[in-house]
Amino acid sequence: MTAWQRSTDPIGLSSGPPSRLPTAHGVFTLRSFTFDGMTHAVMSLGNPAMVDAPFVRVHSECLTGDALGSHRCDCGDQLSAALAAIADAGDGLLIYLRGHEGRGIGLENKLRAYALQDDGLDTVAANRALDLPDDARDYTAAAAILQELDCPQITLLSSNPSKITALEDLGITVTDRRGLQVPDRPENSAYLETKRRFMNHIVPPDHPHAGSTDHPHAGSAETSTDNALEVYDTIADGDEVVAQLAQSEDGFIATSDGDAQFVSGQIDRAHLHRIRASVGAVLVGCGTVIADDPQLTVRAVPGKNPVRVVLDPHGRVPATATVLTSPEAPTLWLIGAEVAPGSDVGDHVRMVRLPVAEDDEISPALIVSLIREHVAGSILVEGGGRTVSSFLAAGVLDRLFLTSAPVFIGNGIPGIRFEGTPVMAQALRRPFRRYQFGEDMCTEYLLSELANGASAQDSHRCRGGGPTA
Numbered sequence: 001m002t003a004w005q006r007s008t009d010p011i012g013l014s015s016g017p018p019s020r021l022p023t024a025h026g027v028f029t030l031r032s033f034t035f036d037g038m039t040h041a042v043m044s045l046g047n048p049a050m051v052d053a054p055f056v057r058v059h060s061e062c063l064t065g066d067a068l069g070s071h072r073c074d075c076g077d078q079l080s081a082a083l084a085a086i087a088d089a090g091d092g093l094l095i096y097l098r099g100h101e102g103r104g105i106g107l108e109n110k111l112r113a114y115a116l117q118d119d120g121l122d123t124v125a126a127n128r129a130l131d132l133p134d135d136a137r138d139y140t141a142a143a144a145i146l147q148e149l150d151c152p153q154i155t156l157l158s159s160n161p162s163k164i165t166a167l168e169d170l171g172i173t174v175t176d177r178r179g180l181q182v183p184d185r186p187e188n189s190a191y192l193e194t195k196r197r198f199m200n201h202i203v204p205p206d207h208p209h210a211g212s213t214d215h216p217h218a219g220s221a222e223t224s225t226d227n228a229l230e231v232y233d234t235i236a237d238g239d240e241v242v243a244q245l246a247q248s249e250d251g252f253i254a255t256s257d258g259d260a261q262f263v264s265g266q267i268d269r270a271h272l273h274r275i276r277a278s279v280g281a282v283l284v285g286c287g288t289v290i291a292d293d294p295q296l297t298v299r300a301v302p303g304k305n306p307v308r309v310v311l312d313p314h315g316r317v318p319a320t321a322t323v324l325t326s327p328e329a330p331t332l333w334l335i336g337a338e339v340a341p342g343s344d345v346g347d348h349v350r351m352v353r354l355p356v357a358e359d360d361e362i363s364p365a366l367i368v369s370l371i372r373e374h375v376a377g378s379i380l381v382e383g384g385g386r387t388v389s390s391f392l393a394a395g396v397l398d399r400l401f402l403t404s405a406p407v408f409i410g411n412g413i414p415g416i417r418f419e420g421t422p423v424m425a426q427a428l429r430r431p432f433r434r435y436q437f438g439e440d441m442c443t444e445y446l447l448s449e450l451a452n453g454a455s456a457q458d459s460h461r462c463r464g465g466g467p468t469a
């Protein structure tokens, strides 16, 4: 038993005898190591303990990629490239970690996540939609094996920086890291982009997107499956007023009974959550809070929750509303000057009085400046139809994302409606871009010079009234 085992491992690491394993990359030595009830496989070549920082691949089990030949991920290619690199070096180890399937959520859950990805979610959003962590892997067994094999200093074959951190936290020194050369395949390029964009995976130096944060789908009017559009960065870096609304083909956001589940699909939902993650504040009218009791947090994609702002001039929001009771994100409660708030609210809620308005209508511009006194960054006006319409008509929106779903409601709660013009030539036309979100069509209107200028370099922009891409 090594010193390491005695000091930190009450369960114990046990290993089986070495055996020969002839492979396409040479004859390796194979041993099993059992730790905490799980048996892992370790392939070694040469004498890694005698090398300063030997090549080590810590490979997470992936039945579909490693054994079934799946091209949804790059695991099979990484496995084979790692063995080739070790064979080339002459000394090294591959630790095949079982129990890591699906980044630690198991095969059954990974296949559930695959089904959601077939419907348009990306790999991170799919785990979240299942209420599962983005990455649940534990590297304690790998660190124990490396100590046992006298390899406390290694060159890690990986493009995942969090593997380095995890191993270093467990006492392993990663003196160097090597990325493995694996092809981006058409079937897994969106998956690899998501890992690079949202899980910090390192882009290989010879990759076409190396050194750039641009996303291949940026500004695209084509079908986008992971909708990581460039515009989110523009919104995050600016202080725009952005609105988003999903409506039926005939312009309703809900049925006449208020049923709004669900007008648009999963990709549009992920898009909305990406906008939430890019803004400082998300505003809704009290009607939306009463009808839908929304959480207004970022759940479908990674990112920080914005401050939730509730517009409540007549004090109609019930004290039981999620925005007032759940402390997941701060809430700014814009409440009428003469309204007496009911019972106590949580510490996450800040009450701000609206000024008295003569005609009972508080101007959108004033609401924006009130929010700006408390929150920095862009503001998302998320609903409902009346609130978004009043902001549009008042000319305070920089950008509007309006998603049309291929469904007819016939009659219901209206989406965009405002006092129009009798003269067609005077109707509101602005430059726009279009994105296909699965079955839904999202049109992004560039309403202000600010938004128009910030997005000027992007391709696929159409002039108002022009043909759609």
Ligand SMILES: Nc1nc2c(ncn2[C@@H]2O[C@H](COP(=O)(O)OP(=O)(O)OP(=O)(O)O)[C@@H](O)[C@H]2O)c(=O)[nH]1
Pocket (backbone or CB within 6 Å): 059, 060, 061, 062, 063, 072, 073, 074, 075, 078, 100, 101, 102, 103, 104, 105, 109, 110, 113, 114, 117, 123, 127, 157, 158, 159, 160, 163, 195
């Ligand atoms: N939950 C989930 N897991 C996946 C998915 N695709 C692959 N995996 C799992 O992800 C694990 C591999 O992790 P990756 O993020 O691809 O790569 P990595 O091991 O972190 O990084 P490298 O060392 O560069 O390969 C394996 O356990 C796969 O089963 C997916 O869509 N959803």
Ligand SMILES: [Zn+2]
Pocket (backbone or CB within 6 Å): 062, 064, 065, 066, 073, 074, 075, 076
């Ligand atoms: Zn895989």
